[in-house]
Amino acid sequence: MMLNELKIGDIRAKLPIVQGGMGIGVSLSNLAAAVANEGGIGTISGVQIGFREPDFLIDPVRANLRAIAKEIKKAREKTKGIIAMNFMAVMNNYELYVKKAVEEKIDLIVSGAGLPLALPKLVKGSNTKIVPIVSSAKAARIIIRSYLKSDRLPDALVVEGPLAGGHLGFKMDELLSNKSMALKDIVKEVKLLLKTFEEEYKVKIPVIAAGGIRTKEDILSLKEAGADGFQLSSLFVPTVECDAHENFKLSYINSSEEDIQIIKSPVGMPARAIKTNFLIEAEEKSKIKKCYKCMPNCNPSEIPYCISEGLLNAVEGRDGLVFSGVNLNVNKLSTVKEVINSLIG
Ligand SMILES: Cc1cc2nc3c(=O)[nH]c(=O)nc-3n(C[C@H](O)[C@H](O)[C@H](O)COP(=O)(O)O)c2cc1C
Numbered sequence: 001m002m003l004n005e006l007k008i009g010d011i012r013a014k015l016p017i018v019q020g021g022m023g024i025g026v027s028l029s030n031l032a033a034a035v036a037n038e039g040g041i042g043t044i045s046g047v048q049i050g051f052r053e054p055d056f057l058i059d060p061v062r063a064n065l066r067a068i069a070k071e072i073k074k075a076r077e078k079t080k081g082i083i084a085m086n087f088m089a090v091m092n093n094y095e096l097y098v099k100k101a102v103e104e105k106i107d108l109i110v111s112g113a114g115l116p117l118a119l120p121k122l123v124k125g126s127n128t129k130i131v132p133i134v135s136s137a138k139a140a141r142i143i144i145r146s147y148l149k150s151d152r153l154p155d156a157l158v159v160e161g162p163l164a165g166g167h168l169g170f171k172m173d174e175l176l177s178n179k180s181m182a183l184k185d186i187v188k189e190v191k192l193l194l195k196t197f198e199e200e201y202k203v204k205i206p207v208i209a210a211g212g213i214r215t216k217e218d219i220l221s222l223k224e225a226g227a228d229g230f231q232l233s234s235l236f237v238p239t240v241e242c243d244a245h246e247n248f249k250l251s252y253i254n255s256s257e258e259d260i261q262i263i264k265s266p267v268g269m270p271a272r273a274i275k276t277n278f279l280i281e282a283e284e285k286s287k288i289k290k291c292y293k294c295m296p297n298c299n300p301s302e303i304p305y306c307i308s309e310g311l312l313n314a315v316e317g318r319d320g321l322v323f324s325g326v327n328l329n330v331n332k333l334s335t336v337k338e339v340i341n342s343l344i345g
Pocket residue numbers: 020021022023024026045047086087088111112113133160163164165166167210211212213231232233234235322323324325326
């Protein structure tokens with residue numbers, strides 16, 4: 001299949017495939033570098049990235065800042081390709097972490113789960129590109145209007161549809177009744193919105209479509225809708241290169257479509273995850289033993305379970321919170337190269 005390279009400012013990805021950020025610890029330097037080595041863009045998740053540092057439980061902020069630098073360095077040692085970093089705008093100390101990644105000369109910051117309005121200020125004076133994640137043209141408009149106040153535009157947009165894994169920018173009832181707008185239609189709306197800004201400011205703002213991309217046909221149909229790039233995450237989990245524990249990968253291989261459900265995340269947003277025992281038990285009885293202080297306004301006595309604990313358990317191979325997109329249909333471990341070949345031939 002012939003696909004054009006993905007141009008984001010002066011960055012050129014030979015392959016318009018972006019591996020989406022997966023926290024906690026699912027996409028670190030190993031997976032990101034493997035995708036970058038294939039000519040795509042690899043994304044390191046910055047969410048609680050310091051979880052393997054010895055002082056993480058005592059001083060998570062310091063551990064996270066140190067780990068941001070370490071993972072970027074490790075990725076650079078493994079690839080000369082393009083590396084992005086993903087941060088959730090809703091997290092505590094978000095600005096501190098983004099600044100650290102910019103200081104370490106990350107190529108792009110990709111950011112959603114909340115409006116990433118501070119990005120222009122955080123990358124000022126650097127060559128780091130800013131790529132907000134949106135799920136509607138309305139959110140894209142709010143972000144663009146805000147960036148223009150700093151004389152800036154986003155360098156690209158990730159448009160994430162309702163079939164993605166992890167947190168979703170859609171209403172719970174619409175997701176449950178399959179009434180959310182389809183990714184293809186959101187891409188068309190966002191392209192239309194961008195056209196006016198692109199003409200006025202003589203720039204090109206590429207759109208990277210994300211959520212539920214599984215086949216060549218999915219890519220072709222999104223290309224037709226106007227997408228310039230294609231972000232995939234779930235398909236990269238059951239690969240040798242993925243940074244998560246083998247048990248995390250196995251839960252992808254062993255789960256069927258009915259096991260993947262919409263849940264209400266403690267973040268306050270709907271999310272898509274595999275129904276693990278952790279989730280079932282959390283609904284019945286929740287006892288939060290430790291607060292990781294990852295989010296503002298989170299009251300451990302009011303939430304069903306601790307999101308950091310769930311994600312950390314999972315990535316380290318214990319029963320926990322395993323985010324996943326729809327329709328996985330994978331029954332064996334593969335490699336990043338195989339996943340990419342199966343998509344673009
Ligand atoms: C295990 C997992 C963890 C994720 N974590 C994050 C995250 O930390 N930040 C984020 O912006 N998106 C996160 N996502 C969303 C993905 O980056 C991506 O946009 C989406 O899952 C793409 O859809 P796909 O998984 O169907 O390919 C996560 C997705 C998965 C499957």
